[in-house]
Amino acid sequence: MQTLLSHIRPATARLTPGRAVVVAMLLGPIVGALLAFGSVAAEEANVVTIDNFTFTPPELTVAVGTTVKWVNHDDIPHTVVDKNKAFRSKALDTDDSYSFTFASAGTFDYFCGLHPHMVGKIIVK
Amino acid sequence: MAKKGLDDHGKGLGRREVLECMVWAGTGVLWTVSGGVPHSVGLIGEAAAAEPTGFTFLQMSDSHIGFDKAANPDALGTLREAVAKVKAMPMKPSFIIHTGDITHLSKPAEFDNADKVFGETGVQIHWVPGEHDIIDEDRGKAYLERYGKGSKGAGWYSFDDHGVHFIGLVNVVDLKGGGLGNFGAEQLAWLEADLKDKSNSTPIVVFAHIPLQVVYKEWGWGTEDGTRAFELLKRFGSVTVLNGHIHQLVQKVEGNMTFHTAMSTAFPQPAPGSAPSPGPMLVPADQLRTKLGLSKVTVVQGNKPLAFVDQTLA
Numbered sequence: 001m002q003t004l005l006s007h008i009r010p011a012t013a014r015l016t017p018g019r020a021v022v023v024a025m026l027l028g029p030i031v032g033a034l035l036a037f038g039s040v041a042a043e044e045a046n047v048v049t050i051d052n053f054t055f056t057p058p059e060l061t062v063a064v065g066t067t068v069k070w071v072n073h074d075d076i077p078h079t080v081v082d083k084n085k086a087f088r089s090k091a092l093d094t095d096d097s098y099s100f101t102f103a104s105a106g107t108f109d110y111f112c113g114l115h116p117h118m119v120g121k122i123i124v125k
Numbered sequence: 126m127a128k129k130g131l132d133d134h135g136k137g138l139g140r141r142e143v144l145e146c147m148v149w150a151g152t153g154v155l156w157t158v159s160g161g162v163p164h165s166v167g168l169i170g171e172a173a174a175a176e177p178t179g180f181t182f183l184q185m186s187d188s189h190i191g192f193d194k195a196a197n198p199d200a201l202g203t204l205r206e207a208v209a210k211v212k213a214m215p216m217k218p219s220f221i222i223h224t225g226d227i228t229h230l231s232k233p234a235e236f237d238n239a240d241k242v243f244g245e246t247g248v249q250i251h252w253v254p255g256e257h258d259i260i261d262e263d264r265g266k267a268y269l270e271r272y273g274k275g276s277k278g279a280g281w282y283s284f285d286d287h288g289v290h291f292i293g294l295v296n297v298v299d300l301k302g303g304g305l306g307n308f309g310a311e312q313l314a315w316l317e318a319d320l321k322d323k324s325n326s327t328p329i330v331v332f333a334h335i336p337l338q339v340v341y342k343e344w345g346w347g348t349e350d351g352t353r354a355f356e357l358l359k360r361f362g363s364v365t366v367l368n369g370h371i372h373q374l375v376q377k378v379e380g381n382m383t384f385h386t387a388m389s390t391a392f393p394q395p396a397p398g399s400a401p402s403p404g405p406m407l408v409p410a411d412q413l414r415t416k417l418g419l420s421k422v423t424v425v426q427g428n429k430p431l432a433f434v435d436q437t438l439a
Contacts, residue, residue: 052401052402052404053344053402053403053404054402074402074404075194075195075196075404075405076404076405077229077230077257077260079260081302083302090260090262091230091231091260093230094194109302110302111301111302111303113300114256114257114260114300115256115345115403116300116301116302116303116304116305116345117303117304117305117342117343117344117345118345119302119303
């Protein structure tokens with residue numbers, strides 16, 4: 001999504017103000033639709049759920065700049081802690097969530113600070 | 126009498142080869158130390174007759190004040206019931222050992238409610254934290270401010286009573302990914318120094334939240350560096366290890382060491398490997414109190430083992 005917007009911005013900058021408005025009006029619904037589609041896709045792709053003391057999916061690959069969200073569905077609180085201390089959530093009670101934006105590439109092994117046998121991995125490319 | 130804890134009351138629990146024994150029932154275990162060796166003497170009602178010559182203390186655990194989910198919508202209510210059992214005891218225990226998870230989310234109101242109800246026992250309480258007691262913003266500060274007076278590090282300490290050396294340890298902080306409970310080098314060095322001047326004949330009672338021995342690795346039920354502690358303890362003639370965390374009774378005797386985990390007063394958890402996860406076990410409401418409880422321990426001076434009595438809230 002960010003890539004698409006960065007292409008649009010320079011293009012509109014070259015237009016005169018009047019034309020820019022017209023272009024924006026024409027593009028508006030398309031961009032809106034793309035944004036909506038993008039957020040739905042992101043929700044499905046970049047969410048890690050916690051059920052039965054297990055991170056699902058256990059391994060997730062995302063692009064640099066992606067925000068990953070963890071949601072706890074258990075009756076017991078959990079935390080999300082990076083092994084190398086890049087991120088650490090507060091205790092997540094039932095249905096609480098935590099989000100972290102991965103600004104750089106790398107492999108992030110994480111675990112639950114309360115139940116460390118629970119482990120997961122985010123690969124950022 | 127000590128065999129009590131080894132009977133599963135025909136509930137057909139599995140994995141006995143690993144656990145040796147496990148009972149659901151219990152409000153508490155009554156421990157008796159005889160000759161410096163703690164042993165349980167049966168359920169609290171029966172224990173009254175056996176009581177007597179030594180001193181007794183109680184083990185309570187996993188109160189989870191603040192928990193309100195389906196497995197028990199009123200954890201404070203069941204704690205009140207457990208405390209009522211304590212108040213009704215014909216002979217007051219010398220003190221209570223609480224093996225952690227006082228609260229569910231380390232919130233000030235949860236600690237307040239727990240303190241208020243436990244205070245009604247009129248008995249001194251020795252605490253150690255569970256992982257649920259150190260999830261405040263400052264990761265354990267709230268616990269230490271309330272219960273950490275006179276303790277070291279994350280809250281470990283020792284004291285002596287009736288010739289028995291009691292050691293409260295903390296194995297819920299600084300846990301490593303993929304690992305189990307953890308003491309850490311600093312605490313183990315403290316333990317070594319604490320035991321240094323104790324004679325081999327001094328009865329030792331060690332208590333901590335997560336089992337020191339590995340009960341079930343797949344669910345993290347054990348302590349990573351627990352064997353380091355066992356090495357320091359093995360020269361003693363009588364070592365009793367009390368834990369909580371797994372919300373069910375497991376008792377095991379290995380040489381001079383007796384292991385005992387207590388029931389929760391809040392909700393039961395499944396037997397190892399018997400469910401998809403160790404989360405709260407939902408049981409019919411009319412059966413809940415048969416799976417919650419406390420333990421009473423009698424210490425008898427002489428040449429006999431400590432006596433445990435596990436009592437349910439039913």
